[in-house]
Amino acid sequence: MEDVKLNKLKTLVVAIASAFFVFGGMAVFSQSAHADTPRYDMIDVSNHNGAMSADEFRFMRDNYGVKAVTTKISEGTTFSDWTAAGNIKAAIDAGIYVNGYHFLSSTTIDGAIVEADYAVQQARADGLPVGAVLAVDVENSYQMNMGRAMQPVVQAFINEVQRAGGYRSTTYTMGSHLEVSVDGDPSWIASYPYTPTSEQSWYSTEHAWQWTSKATFASSLGVFDVSQLYDDFFTAGQDASNNVTPPAENNNQTDTVQLDGVYVVDSWKTYGSGWYARNNDISIPVADYNNDIPVQSVTLTDRYGNALGNQVAQGNNGIMEYFTLNDNYKVLSRVGNAIQIEMNGESVWLKMAYTK
Numbered sequence: 468m469e470d471v472k473l474n475k476l477k478t479l480v481v482a483i484a485s486a487f488f489v490f491g492g493m494a495v496f497s498q499s500a501h502a503d504t505p506r507y508d509m510i511d512v513s514n515h516n517g518a519m520s521a522d523e524f525r526f527m528r529d530n531y532g533v534k535a536v537t538t539k540i541s542e543g544t545t546f547s548d549w550t551a552a553g554n555i556k557a558a559i560d561a562g563i564y565v566n567g568y569h570f571l572s573s574t575t576i577d578g579a580i581v582e583a584d585y586a587v588q589q590a591r592a593d594g595l596p597v598g599a600v601l602a603v604d605v606e607n608s609y610q611m612n613m614g615r616a617m618q619p620v621v622q623a624f625i626n627e628v629q630r631a632g633g634y635r636s637t638t639y640t641m642g643s644h645l646e647v648s649v650d651g652d653p654s655w656i657a658s659y660p661y662t663p664t665s666e667q668s669w670y671s672t673e674h675a676w677q678w679t680s681k682a683t684f685a686s687s688l689g690v691f692d693v694s695q696l697y698d699d700f701f702t703a704g705q706d707a708s709n710n711v712t713p714p715a716e717n718n719n720q721t722d723t724v725q726l727d728g729v730y731v732v733d734s735w736k737t738y739g740s741g742w743y744a745r746n747n748d749i750s751i752p753v754a755d756y757n758n759d760i761p762v763q764s765v766t767l768t769d770r771y772g773n774a775l776g777n778q779v780a781q782g783n784n785g786i787m788e789y790f791t792l793n794d795n796y797k798v799l800s801r802v803g804n805a806i807q808i809e810m811n812g813e814s815v816w817l818k819m820a821y822t823k
Contacts, residue, residue: 504663505678507531508696511568513539514550515757515807515816516689517800524561526686535564535701537602541589542570544582546753552593559596564702566600567593568639569624570755574610576623579603583627590632600701601634602655605647606756608737611640617647625649637674637700643739655694655701674700681814688800689807690814722798724808724822729772732788735780742780744790749821751805761811765790796822 510533512519519536527533538554541547551567558565569586573579583603590601603624610617625636638648642658656670657677670676675694682693696702730746736759737743743759750758767775768789781788796808806819 503665505665505667505676505693505695507533507682507693509533509535509537509675509694509701510682511537511539511677511692511694512550512554514548515751515805516550516687516691517805518550518553519557519687521557521560523684523686524558524563527684528561528563530686531684533563535566535696537566537568537600537701540567540569540593540595540601541582541586542753543572544585546570547589547593551589551595555594564599565595566602566701567595567634568600568602568604569628570604570606571610571621571624572607574613574617574620576620579620579624580627583624584631586624587628587632587634590634595634597633598703599634600636601628601632602637602639603628604639605644606640611644611647613647614644615646618649621647622649625652635700639677641739642670653698653700657692668695668697671697674698690799723795724798724806725795726792726817726822728821729768729770729789729791732780732790735783746790749817751816751818757814757816760792760815761813764792764794764810766793 507527510527524533524536536554536558538551538558539548540551555565555567567586567590569582571579571582573582586601595601603621605611605617605621621638625638628634628636637652638654640647640654640656642656645654645656648654653672653674655675655677656673658669659679660667660669663678667678668676669678675696677692677694680690680692682691683689684691726749730749732744733747734745735742736745736756738756738759742762743756744762744765745754745759747754767778767780768791769775770789772789772791774791792810796810799807799809799814801807801819804819805816806822807814807816808822809815
């Protein structure tokens with residue numbers, strides 16, 4: 468949900484075409500947990516983290532000071548996250564306050580209301596308690612390009628989840644696009660320092676600052692989004708100020724996979740200053756930023772897999788482009804038929820069937 472620490476010397480130069488979407492803040496630095504970091508007050512999870520257990524949440528609570536969990540509930544008007552109900556129950560069983568979020572697709576007030584009603588319906592079915600937070604996730608490029616014009620849309624969603632479901636709400640978005648959140652309403656902001664430290668209190672006038680998407684926990688596979696809280700909005704009055712020093716992490720993972728196919732660039736994506744390739748075949752539906760491949764990992768080829776002499780992408784201009792992925796990639800987690808691997812220091816989720 469989130470600047471890239473390069474692990475290759477090769478950089479693919481991208482020709483910026485008019486069809487490219489430029490929006491802020493989703494590329495990530497590789498970050499490992501250490502004692503001198505911002506607080507681990509809240510984690511957010513989705514199907515990309517797999518089904519979480521109460522024991523995992525208890526470990527995070529007792530060893531890292533996690534006080535709240537925010538789980539993805541829904542997206543648009545047709546997608547409901549299959550892990551939500553189990554994550555909500557597990558968090559409650561672990562004694563951690565639980566919230567939800569909805570990934571907004573709409574750019575109109577009417578559309579936002581329809582999505583809010585759908586989110587409320589799914590949240591109720593998943594067992595999200597009345598009075599919990601049901602945040603609205605605004606990070607599509609076309610929404611960010613609207614700037615302040617998105618505020619009435621966001622407000623409509625917030626108002627409707629309160630009216631229809633009794634849920635509190637706020638905006639999750641990037642630090643580079645604060646203008647999409649409602650003026651005067653504290654929000655939940657994602658912005659990742661290259662080196663996070665305990666002295667940093669970015670966006671301290673907001674409800675929460677998501678400071679990494681690369682946190683690891685000894686109890687769980689993969690990487691997690693972590694936020695520092697500045698008030699009790701996400702904890703329903705529980706104190707969010709007490710910190711627990713995270714234990715040292717064991718990074719001795721040796722499980723690796725390869726991807727030996729030739730893939731079509733179905734679209735290019737940009738997050739902040741980072742460029743990413745998306746292939747719909749190997750992505751996990753509904754494809755989003757979690758499936759996008761850092762450009763530093765991509766080798767442009769012809770349709771037969773022969774590397775092109777000119778590694779300059781054409782952009783989203785209708786020209787068919789192909790690429791290969793030529794490294795051994797560290798496995799972060801395996802969940803069902805999905806696999807989470809590390810590419811260029813970032814987490815990428817793909818279909819396991821395409822790896823070997």
